[in-house]
Amino acid sequence: MNNKSLLNLIDITVSFEGFLALNKLNLNLLKGELRAVIGPNGAGKTTFLDVITGKVKPTKGEVIFKGKSLIGRKEHKIARLGVGRKFQSPRIFENLTVKENLEISVTTPKSPLNLINKKIKNDQLDEIERLMKIVNLSQRVNSKAGSLSHGQKQWLEIAMLVGQKPDLMLVDEPVAGLTDEETDLTADLLKSLSGENTVVVIDHDMEFIRRLESNVSVLNQGTVLCEGTMETIQKDKKVIDVYLGRPED
Amino acid sequence: MSLNRLNLNKITTLSIWIILIAVIIAAPTILPVFRLNLLGRYLSLAIVALGVDLIWGFTGLLSLGQGIFFALGGYCAAMYLQITSSSEFPNNIPEFFALYGVNNLPFFWEPFKSPLFTLIAIWLVPALIAGMLGFLVFRNRIKGVYFSILTQAALLVFFNLFNGQQKLINGTNGLKTDVTQLFGQMVGSESIQRLFFWITAILVIAAWFFSKWVVKGRFGNILIGIRDDEPRVRFTGYNPVIFKTIIFSIAGGLAGISGALYTVQSGIVSPQFMTVPFSIEMVIWVAVGGRGTLLGAILGAVFINYAKSLVSEALPASWMFIQGGLFILVVTALPEGVLGWMKGDGPRNLLQRFGFKRKIETYPSLEVNNKEEN
DSSP states (O other): OOTTEEEEEEEEEEEETTEEEEEEEEEEEETTOEEEEEOOTTSSHHHHHHHHHTSSOOSEEEEEETTEEOTTOOHHHHHHHTEEEEOSSOOOOTTSBHHHHHHHHHOSSOOHHHHHHSOOOHHHHHHHHHHHHHTTOGGGTTSBGGGSOHHHHHHHHHHHHHHTOOSEEEEEOTTTTOOHHHHHHHHHHHHHHBTTBEEEEEOSOHHHHHHHTOEEEEEETTEEEEEEOHHHHHHOHHHIIIIIOOOOO | OHHHHHHHHHHHHHHHHHHHHHHHHHHHHHSOHHHHHHHHHHHHHHHHHHHHIIIIIITOOOOSOHHHHHHHHHHHHHHHHHHHTOTTSGGGSOTHHHHTTOOSOOGGGGGGGOHHHHHHHHHHHHHHHHHHHHHHHHHTTOOTHHHHHHHHHHHHHHHHHHHHOHHHHOGGGOEEOTTSEETTEETTSHHHHHHHHHHHHHHHHHHHHHHHHHHSHHHHHHHHHHHHHHHHHHHTTOOHHHHHHHHHHHHHHHHHHHHHHHHHHHTEEOGGGGOHHHHHHHHHHHHHHOTTOSHHHHHHHHHHHHHHHHHHHHSTTOHHHHHHHHHHHHHHHOTTHHHHHHHTTHHHHHHHHTTOOOOOOOOHHHHHHHHHHO
């Protein structure tokens, strides 16, 4: 509908042996947008990310990213096109150091020949420095990532995501298990990333979503139930029924 | 962690290297030629073990079929030696052909008349076959136990193939090398065997440097990433198939070199190199020595095999029990292998058990800070 659209999901249906994980899901993301996606357990939130990143092939439907179809592309090709993903539980390389983790994410081109032959470029090293400062890990450069605290691991993974320089960042439950203070910092970090980047955040934590001050899509039973600002969706009767629950009288 | 441990690890590694090199240098003068030959053989096995460590210890690919590539290297070397030493036999082709009424040299023997071709084929043929096999397997995302089973099945296929081809490669009898000629001398003679010992020793060290170069830096980190969390590597934009194919091919090439050196020092190559237990033993050497340490693979291969021959001489038939027990001990008590245990908390825990006080662990970031400021 307009040329600023970055990602467009059209009638996505994913069927796992008859069970519809996603059912004719439609979603349009604009460039630079920050979008929150919420929904009850089993609503299809993670499957939705799996479809975009190529892990799950939809039974029907089309995914258009930067004008190109993503259907049938391999995961690493989609990643190189500019789709980055942060997983629900922090997935970092625990046996590598913080710096080595970030090296893996910022390195381009991601070919074996480049990796074995050449030293990492200086601008990429600078980028690593910058990322470590942003997520407060400068003191832990040479620590094994496995020795970090849960919150630090979450942040390291976010830093790795940013280091990939993706056009689209998919962030799955970034504040699970974080303290309130860390949650606030994460919200600010994600907000500061949008604008330049397009960010999709999936979460349960309503306080956190509210802090993002973004548009919200509510998923239920594999389809988009409602879209709008936090205020709008909180007043929506359907949303209240399936997810937010009626306020106690 | 940090400073002390790092230094300690360096000292451990360095002292092991010094001992190893001292043994290698002293061996030719101290050991009788029979023992020297055994040591040479076991050193050559260290090269295939390095390959196993690259694919299993670093990349998480447990191959039970390295015997294929080991044997291929051995056959390449043996074919060259046989064909260049066949001038007095009928039709100027190796003696065994006459047994089966073969008068013309099979076509694939031809290029092995060239020493240069042979020296390249010894590692390139196994590397190419490993690369092709690996690519097909990895592209179809076969991993874990299925990968191990598949490699073992491939091993059996190759074993049966080679075992049945009397007219081409002397089938189950294999190709003898000790009575062939090299530089105008018998390959089995003392002077040539001493030469092979030196070549082997140098190649083991070269193979270690090469493996170290492969796993250091970002390439090695991707291998570790594939081992620990392959999907994550994919979502970061890397294609694990290419990386796995490359490393499997490298391990195949190392296995070929190893097999060639083993063949010329043991005097024969036969399909017995492709039996299932032998390929599993290669994994045991690495497991005992220490996965992902490279040096552990060398130590494991040399020591276990040397122990094997010493024990077998003293108490025949008991070796299998000892080897089995060793493997169980390592899996249960030292999951990181001997070297991994030494580099980890092992020695400190042991000292503590004998009543020595353990150093108080400070908050790790404090140690890192101090280190950076000093």
